[in-house]
Amino acid sequence: MKKLLLTVISTIIVHSLSFSVELTGKVTDATTGEALPGAQVFVKGTFVGTTTDVAGAYSLEVEENATIVVAYIGYRTQEGTVSGVEIDFSMESDVLGQDEVVVTGLVSSVKRRNAANAVASVSGDDLVNAPTQTIDQALSGQFAGVNIRRNTGAPGGGVNVNLRGQSTLTGSTQPLYVIDGVILNNDANQSGIDVVTAATGAGSSRPQGQPTNRIGDINPNDIE
Numbered sequence: 001m002k003k004l005l006l007t008v009i010s011t012i013i014v015h016s017l018s019f020s021v022e023l024t025g026k027v028t029d030a031t032t033g034e035a036l037p038g039a040q041v042f043v044k045g046t047f048v049g050t051t052t053d054v055a056g057a058y059s060l061e062v063e064e065n066a067t068i069v070v071a072y073i074g075y076r077t078q079e080g081t082v083s084g085v086e087i088d089f090s091m092e093s094d095v096l097g098q099d100e101v102v103v104t105g106l107v108s109s110v111k112r113r114n115a116a117n118a119v120a121s122v123s124g125d126d127l128v129n130a131p132t133q134t135i136d137q138a139l140s141g142q143f144a145g146v147n148i149r150r151n152t153g154a155p156g157g158g159v160n161v162n163l164r165g166q167s168t169l170t171g172s173t174q175p176l177y178v179i180d181g182v183i184l185n186n187d188a189n190q191s192g193i194d195v196v197t198a199a200t201g202a203g204s205s206r207p208q209g210q211p212t213n214r215i216g217d218i219n220p221n222d223i224e
Contacts, residue, residue: 024057027072028089029093035055039071041069042069043069074093139161146161148162
């Protein structure tokens with residue numbers, strides 16, 4: 001009986017030790033060698049995973065001989081078997097073969113057909129052919145559930161964009177604009193403040209011109 005108990009305890013200890021491998025590595029572009037921040041690194045068949053930092057590095061506690069999967073938008077998914085404490089991945093671009101994906105607010109990406117949210121897209125050709133002066137005006141009528149209207153009569157003036165109605169917890173219904181991974185500040189830019197004319201006196205904060213927004217600075221011809 002003692003021998004049997006000793007065998008069971010030893011098996012449990014060895015099994016628990018197999019989970020103590022802390023795997024580290026770096027994910028880079030196979031062509032340029034540049035780091036790929038935000039790449040998903042996880043154990044295949046589980047919910048255990050992490051993402052790479054700004055330097056493309058990751059650290060993940062895994063079981064020995066586990067299969068590691070690395071996924072990144074625009075690159076081919078790669079797999080590797082844990083045989084040590086470090087695995088580096090060089091990702092190959094797969095622009096033509098990738099399925100359309102959507103980056104969600106949860107810092108994750110899913111295939112468009114699997115997304116639970118409403119997703120719409122418009123091509124750059126549609127924006128260029130629209131008879132408008134700014135991108136936000138060209139988006140009018142392109143998406144279901146999006147109300148786009150001009151709030152000024154000035155050329156290139158601001159446009160009010162509401163997504164799915166007026167209700168909101170924070171009081172703002174303006175969308176978040178992200179261009180090439182950079183968040184665009186679309187706050188209104190008042191023009192002609194504190195200009196002394198017959199309409200205002202010195203020190204007045206009333207604008208002389210019409211407010212514009214920063215999304216209007218983008219050339220529609222630059223949209224792909």
